[in-house]
Amino acid sequence: VPAPERTTLDAIVSAGRHILESDGLDGLTMQAVAGRVGVKAPSLYKRVRDREALIGLVATAVADELGARLESAAPTVPAMARAFRSFAHDQPEGFRLVMSTSADPAALERASAPVLIVARELAGEPHALDAARLVTAWAVGFLTMELAGAFQLGGDLDAAFDYGVRNLERALQPKDA
Amino acid sequence: VPAPERTTLDAIVSAGRHILESDGLDGLTMQAVAGRVGVKAPSLYKRVRDREALIGLVATAVADELGARLESAAPTVPAMARAFRSFAHDQPEGFRLVMSTSADPAALERASAPVLIVARELAGEPHALDAARLVTAWAVGFLTMELAGAFQLGGDLDAAFDYGVRNLERALQPKDA
DNA sequence: ACCTGAACACCGTTCAAGT
DNA sequence: ACCTGAACACCGTTCAAGT
Numbered sequence: 563v564p565a566p567e568r569t570t571l572d573a574i575v576s577a578g579r580h581i582l583e584s585d586g587l588d589g590l591t592m593q594a595v596a597g598r599v600g601v602k603a604p605s606l607y608k609r610v611r612d613r614e615a616l617i618g619l620v621a622t623a624v625a626d627e628l629g630a631r632l633e634s635a636a637p638t639v640p641a642m643a644r645a646f647r648s649f650a651h652d653q654p655e656g657f658r659l660v661m662s663t664s665a666d667p668a669a670l671e672r673a674s675a676p677v678l679i680v681a682r683e684l685a686g687e688p689h690a691l692d693a694a695r696l697v698t699a700w701a702v703g704f705l706t707m708e709l710a711g712a713f714q715l716g717g718d719l720d721a722a723f724d725y726g727v728r729n730l731e732r733a734l735q736p737k738d739a
Numbered sequence: 740v741p742a743p744e745r746t747t748l749d750a751i752v753s754a755g756r757h758i759l760e761s762d763g764l765d766g767l768t769m770q771a772v773a774g775r776v777g778v779k780a781p782s783l784y785k786r787v788r789d790r791e792a793l794i795g796l797v798a799t800a801v802a803d804e805l806g807a808r809l810e811s812a813a814p815t816v817p818a819m820a821r822a823f824r825s826f827a828h829d830q831p832e833g834f835r836l837v838m839s840t841s842a843d844p845a846a847l848e849r850a851s852a853p854v855l856i857v858a859r860e861l862a863g864e865p866h867a868l869d870a871a872r873l874v875t876a877w878a879v880g881f882l883t884m885e886l887a888g889a890f891q892l893g894g895d896l897d898a899a900f901d902y903g904v905r906n907l908e909r910a911l912q913p914k915d916a
Numbered sequence: 917a918c919c920t921g922a923a924c925a926c927c928g929t930t931c932a933a934g935t
Numbered sequence: 936a937c938c939t940g941a942a943c944a945c946c947g948t949t950c951a952a953g954t
Contacts, residue, residue: 658839661883661884661887661889662835662839662883662887663887667891670889670891671891671892674891674892678892689902691892691894691899692894692898692899692902692903693902695881695884695890695899695902695903696877696899696902696903696906696907698880698884699877699878699880699881699883699884699903700873700876700877700880701876701880702879702880702883702884703875703876703877703878703879703880703881703883704872704876704880706838706839706876706879706880706883707838707872707875707876707879710838710839710840712838712847713872714844714847714848714851715848715851715855715868717868717869721869722868722869722872722873725866725869725870725872725873726869726872726873726876729873729910729911730873730910732910733906733907733909733910734906
């Protein structure tokens with residue numbers, strides 16, 4: 563006797579993202595997600611292996627949206643850095659999750675593709691990958707610290723971010739430019 | 740009727756650090772810590788407010804050791820970057836914890852002081868703080884990604900790290916150098 | 917004065933029983 | 936074929952009772 567489906571994997575992941583942002587990773591419980599999609603916790607196990615797998619799906623979905631935002635930004639270092647930072651401000655918990663958990667490798671690769679293109683244009687082919695990693699690592703670290711409140715010494719964070727963008731752009735030019 | 744003390748706060752924090760590295764943050768349970776110091780879980784509440792506070796103490800202890808290592812490194816960008824990376828490799832869970840939790844602000848400030856000194860010498864006083872943040876953010880981001888396995892596109896990570904160090908050092912010099 | 921067993925709330929997960 | 940109540944293991948935390 564078939565039974566009607568009362569939810570979908572997409573609804574579960576979407577509920578997970580919403581709860582993550584409002585209640586943090588600790589608040590992302592199976593019961594909270596189940597309640598939000600109108601089902602009891604045990605039913606989630608029909609669509610998701612366990613909580614860890616659900617967290618991975620949430621992280622991948624966030625990484626995909628980050629990639630889409632970077633893709634639709636202008637292909638310059640400042641524009642992509644701004645897009646990156648505004649995403650982290652909009653979804654701080656999701657951003658943290660993507661950076662700490664290993665999300666789906668394919669999603670991470672998609673997200674980093676736009677950066678690689680800009681880096682190639684700026685630094686030239688031989689150092690394109692190293693250059694992309696330099697600017698990505700800086701942005702990840704800056705936002706990790708900003709979100710964690712780790713910039714203790716005050717000062718203007720917006721100015722510090724601009725300083726970073728400007729100097730990195732300069733640093734990526736080939737030495738004999 | 741007084742009762743003998745069967746453990747100390749130091750022993751608890753030290754046990755916490757050990758369990759953190761061996762079993763991860765999820766494994767850092769009150770029962771595991773209590774067992775390691777030879778006591779039952781409820782006794783921990785005599786010395787620590789709750790699990791969250793214990794995690795904060797562990798993070799602060801790790802941050803203090805990181806600061807000490809940076810302080811004893813040679814005052815150059817490459818030497819401090821190497822010290823930073825080797826610390827993250829030695830204590831990956833501790834490193835992740837310090838970067839994600841807000842450890843004690845005072846500990847974070849102590850840890851970043853040596854970087855500030857080098858940055859001041861390289862970039863000059865007006866941009867010393869911005870420069871320190873640039874290099875610190877890069878190192879934090881690089882290691883966050885390296886530890887998370889987020890560098891998907893292969894290549895030589897040691898070389899990518901060296902590339903970052905070299906180019907950042909160059910980027911920090913005043914524009915008219 | 918610290919330590920512990922017992923208790924409670926809460927969560928992840930499994931599974932037999934419903935429809 | 937999915938959904939749920941019941942059950943189990945495990946954890947954080949409190950507290951009365953021990954010494």
